[in-house]
Amino acid sequence: MKWLRKKKNNQQTVLSLEQQRSEKLAQMGAHLWALRQEQGLSLDEVAILTKISRRLLQAIEEGNLNDLPEPIYIQGFIRQFADALGLNGAEFARTFPISSQPVNSQAIGKVSPLGQLRPIHLYFLYIFLILCTVNGLSQLLNHAALQANNSQSEPDLKKQYVVKPEPIQPKQSVEAQPVSDTLSSIQEAQPVQIGVTLKASSWIRVVADGKTEFEGTLPEGTYRIWKAREQLTVKTDNAGGVLMSVNQQKAKEMGELGKVEEIKIAAKSRF
Template identity: 50%
Template structure:
């Protein structure tokens, strides 16, 4: 007797991350073609959408590693497509994101009623009485100890006591609003900038040629640009100078007390 075995092929569905990478390549190519057809630069689109140039470039290249969470990528795709005159809502819907909504089903658990015998109730009553007497005794003892301590302190202290205000020394208030770090920027060419003052982002975006801006910080200020050759920087009262070569990404940190990191 001969037995035949039929092999069944199992189809493996791609993961959500793989689906997102494939869709991003397709969407990025479509956005790139639309931008080229309108002869728009990434800098122009970045100024219009307020999306950093590096993120727009990563979307066109389908590079997920350079992009944030999928929910933010979907929002960037919508803004980018709307700026090019496309249907941003429909295009962004094609990019898959994980549905994190969990459906919670209420569970009911019926516990059996405790069966207490009279002896158990009697022991419980004794425990409650013992605990109440203990708590009352502890409270009375603590009050008596505080009263005796207070009387002893009154006997030790002299009759004439100084005014509490006599011990208060005037404290000179420091000027906490001072900002020792001052950086002025003049753009020789259109450039993307990110300015961080004392750990907080003060500005991020693309500025046109000829723009002059000034930022201040208390401790340190960090300036990042993707076109170092087009940026002239003046730190406090120093002479303005170029911080790099054209098209070069550069990050410079200025600290208080005339120390540059």
């Protein structure tokens, strides 16, 4: 029974740590997004400054843990992101939880130096294994490419001297198809996405493709994202207190402070 209780407590601790990471990442991502918007920088520009891919930077801003690697790497990405925006990256990223073990304040003085160094050793070992794996795969791919080039460079003597005449096929009439029919067959609808940041507490209703996704009052500092395949409708009772960006563009106020405003954004077609 004691073993079962201990296992259950460990599972609850892990779940609680995952929730802490998710909530903290959402707060930090919203702060970085708002600061980037104030400086007028795009994700592509930040990606050039930090040498981090645009996909990972977007996942940090959206608080999406599923698209990010291990917590230790997430903390490093947050530090580089914050440094690029003029913050103290090390201090800002330190608040993101990466430890997988609960901290017992009463036992801190009893922890030996070797016990404190073990997680660092594991991270170095993990990085070393990754580098060895990448190096091995690179050598394997290079060897396979070299064999393929050698096999293609060998001449086929039979094909050099044997030429088969191609049979003459009668010309067939080709029916011309209207250009509009061809274009309509490959035309797709590009999904639309909005990001909303609350400068002041405001009531908001969001309708995506005819379905109400959210309706209620959001507090100041909240950052939310909604997507739709065809159309998004956003309505608020305090247009000046709501910053809205469309498809990762620069955020703008929906209108004047204290006034009701409703905006409809339709998805654009693409080829």
